[in-house]
Amino acid sequence: MLHYITSQMSKNILLLETVADDAMHMLEKATDMNILTGYEETSLQSQIQNYKIDAIITRGKGQVREALIEQLPDLKVIARCGVGLDNIDVKYATEKGIKVVNAPNSNADTIAEHTITLLLMLQRNVYNAVAMVKENRWADRGTYIGDETHGKTLGVIGMGNIGKKVAKIAAVLGMNVVYWSSKKEDVPYNFVDLDTLLKTSDSISLHIPLTTKTAHLIDASAFSKMKPTALLINTARGGIIDQNELLIALQNNKIAGFAADVLAQEPPVKDDPLLQLDNALITAHLGSLTKTTYTKMCTMTVTNTLAILRNETADTNCIFNKTALAIV
Structure with a gap:
């Protein structure tokens, strides 16, 4: 009381x-x-x-x-x-x-864990694979499409406390890590400019604060530079991504998938088209709620x-x- x-x-x-x-x-x-x-x-x-x-x-x-x-x-x-x-x-x-x-x-440890969890679920298509069994569609395993992270390049945007932990886990999984941040850090990963990161990364993970400078950092121009097979992970703030352009990129296969714990509008409206996409995996801003x-x-x-x-x-x-x- x-x-x-x-x-x-x-x-x-x-x-x-x-x-x-x-x-x-x-x-x-x-x-x-x-x-x-x-x-x-x-x-x-x-x-x-x-x-x-x-x-x-x-x-x-x-x-x-x-x-x-x-x-x-x-x-x-x-x-x-x-x-x-x-x-x-x-x-x-x-x-x-x-x-x-x-x-x-x-929250650095738990957000890093949640980030890697989302990355693996998206890369391995785990969420659809689980649904397949729950819906008694075992025979559909022949249509399963997934891949491993080992040997792929992870681009980390923002090498702060969380970014460092994500990079460390990814490196243990056998990923090649590159990063772009406001300044070079004393880390064993290659610092590259943002354009290079966007063009060369197989997966991109956001770990920067939302400011006037970072709002809509990931916009139409950014999506145009990414690989069509790229995965985008956001456990930072939803406003860093232009959500309208994200939807267009996913619908038109400009990128392969998106996983996030944050959105520009929280909670999203019930009929938000982003939530209807098979290549989008969203959790309810609960990465720190362990x-x-x-x-x-x-x-x-x-x-x-x-x-x-x-x-x-x-x-x-x-x-x-x-x-x-x-x-x-």
Whole structure:
């Protein structure tokens, strides 16, 4: 049960989304904190009007934009139980001296695993092979088409924490790894320009943040450079790909397949034509929702949020905008 403390010494933390049980227990045991919820617009507005909000904790859905920040003059921390911060106006928060907290590298292992899982399922056509048996179509095994990853080239776009782990697993599987990133990294893989990666890779995996520079990075021009046998994997952000051009590329066999845990619109509309394609494999943005990683992301974020509000030492690696004003 949430506790509501009226002491002037208590801080008010507003949850825009639920968090992992262990993290929620940490909040409930924090007797110097008042835990509020704003899961729906009506409850959000009620909390904003009735309480002085010191911190906001969200995951990936709750939006913390300038309009909301403007209504909260006492806000000291905006925390995301995750890595990406595209649902938070980091620039405006920084200008206001508000700390933006996230959980960097907390999901690298599980997203790398999910990426390779999607790649293998797509390359081996596993999802159709399983459906064949479930639908009592054993005899259709003669029509099965799949291939192995060994000896093929994987192009990694973005050689950060996740990109490095994906590349390492792919190399163990016998794949030749090339990469393009914002800068060269100290890794045993060939750095190539983006055009070369698009033209030479058998599979392409995206591991970059969604920014104004990366939005629709994979557009009609990019698809025109890919091999017709290429597979595209996206476990980063849906907006990196122009989804209309993706649909055209898949429908016209400009690329062979697409697998993703993210889409430009989430959830997709029921009749989204992308979901009807046999060469598209989509999971519901659940790559980080393993019990281990979800708990880690949430407890890490809550720990640092509480530390900042208490003027205690927080993990500076988890404070994204380190130039924000100190909490006083």
